[in-house]
Amino acid sequence: MPNQRATSALDLHLQLDRSPGTGLRRGLTAALREDVRTGRLTPGTRLPSSRVLAADLGIARNTVADAYADLVAEGWLTARQGSGTRVAERPVAAPSRPEVPPRARVRPTYDLTPGTPDLASFPRAEWLRAARRALARAPHEALGYGDPRGRPELRVALADYLARARGVRADPERILVCAGFTHGLSLLGTVLRERGVRTVAVDEYGLDVHWNVLTRAGLSTVPLPVDEHGTRTTGLTAARGGPGAVLLTPAHQFPLGVPLHPDRRAEVLDWARRTGGVVVEDDYDGEFRYDRQPVGALQSLDPDRVVYAGTASKALAPGLRLAWLVLPPALAGEAAEATGGHSRCGVLDQLTLAEFLASGAYDRHVRASRLRHRRRRDQLIAALAVRAPEVRPTGIAAGLHAVLRLPPGTEETVVREAVWQGLALHGLSSHRHPQAGPAPAADALVVGYGTPPDHAWSGALDALCRAVP
Structure with missing residues (x-):
């Protein structure tokens, strides 16, 4: 019995019309029907027991039970032994959405944008123990x-x-x-x-x-x-x-x-x-x-x-x-x-x-992450040396991203090709301050090698090598 009381004591806000001449049963039925019809109470939502709702509203339990029965008969609610009273499943019109250009709807297969680590490597068990x-x-x-x-x-x-x-x-x-x-x-x-x-x-x-x-x-x-x-x-x-x-x-x-x-x-x-x-x-x-x-x-x-x-x-x-x-x-x-x-x-x-x-x-996790990122950076450089020797990694061996220098005049083309290869990445020009002077001849990619999960890294690396010259 205590468990049943705990699961049935649900809160439900209702705009119940208590004006003179309006029957409580009719007003409660109308309020519930309207909340289901407008979607405020979604299909599958469990309603409070008749005893709990009656106590919350300050009305007779039979009034609530009768209102529930009316709405079950109309198909707005369902009532099953052991499952309580719920909002019935029914077709709901999906909200209209603005038309989006086809390219914008394409979700990249691999994310090589900088700034994010491999979220799959978050130390969940250790974090939970610490918490x-x-x-x-x-x-x-x-x-x-x-x-x-x-x-x-x-x-x-x-x-x-x-x-x-x-x-x-x-x-x-x-x-x-x-x-x-x-x-x-x-x-x-x-x-x-x-x-x-x-x-x-x-x-x-x-x-x-x-x-x-x-x-x-x-x-x-x-x-x-x-x-x-x-x-x-x-x-x-x-x-x-x-x-x-x-x-x-x-x-x-x-x-x-x-x-x-x-x-x-x-x-x-x-x-x-x-x-x-x-x-x-x-x-x-x-x-x-x-x-x-x-x-x-x-x-x-x-x-x-x-x-x-x-x-x-x-x-x-x-x-x-x-x-x-x-x-x-x-x-x-x-x-x-x-x-x-x-x-x-x-x-x-x-x-x-x-x-x-x-x-x-934290130290242990940073050390493990450092080894994983170093390995990925080494794999990136090795793959480019074999498959795209004209692309030159620059900068020190550090961080979660690398800058890849491209042949002059190719950055825009490569970024576009990367999209077709299912890659999300940034061109260096996207990081340039709008008030900076004339841009030097520095076509490049900013590749975040820390972002993909381990199982996707080899596929992301292959796609990158296909996109660059």
Whole structure:
């Protein structure tokens, strides 16, 4: 009996007409019929028992039972012993959809767009164990609104990990947990704008979503040239508008894949000290270097001038919506205020990631991912050397994507051919800032080799080799 009570105590909102002259049975029948007819109650939906609905509505149980019986007889409802009363299955007209061009309806067989890891490799079992441990240990107050900077358990775990793995000089009090890098960048944009910054320098090749975030914060972006040594930081003093901040990917420039030269690291920090400028370091895949130890974070050279930004999107999954900012002391309080006084990150995921980091599971997963991505990159280069020798991979052995240089004038054709081969990928030109100067003769593809699941990788590689010259 307790189980039956639990399964039948369903909530149901009804607009019941109780005006004088309207019988309760007739009004209830009409309300239920209308909700089924309009689709608010979909086929198969289980209704509350007559006893529960009668108690909720404050009417006699027989009135509800009679209304149910009327609608069963009309075919709107079904009633079976042990299954309760449900909305009857009936044809429902599909909503009309706008016509879509045929090419837009084709879903690619293989996804080689950059920025996403192999989601099938997410460590579900380990994550679940960490979640159970974290939830069992969490104090009751952890389930409240909490600190806008994020849970202290996660900020402490991040400070330890980042200091050890990336050389970041991190104080938990200056870490702000955010819902992805774009959320963190939006908060920084607000802080910079309120500090009087109007222009942010960015690389001439990068992500338009980041430029758009800064634009929505009321900031303009000016592009800096990039060459084989990374961002040409001498352009900071010559950039239009005198930028008050610069956004860089110094460990592995996105998308060109080169690290920022040591001389230029020193140069950008010298610019920040001289001008009071802010350096935003996007360390989006700094843990994934395959030919040597990863380059340490730029932030370690001057934590008073550099905002360090990291994310779980590449190492774990973007769907977690977990990223972090390590802020200079002068910006930490303002960034916390920019959150509006509350965190946008789920507390259970924060606690789980804290446990995942503290237990060493994160390190183990990163090591396994590093081996898998290195193997894929090696396979990509080997396949191109045999099947497409005119295509030249560039950049360091790092990250989850590679830039493939193409013969001059072929990028658009190859991207089009890739679509016919069932591939989703980006041409390098799609990552170029709209205000950048005349584009150099650099036709190329940006290939995300981390995205396909293991079972699809060989097929994706074959399709890529067929698409390129």
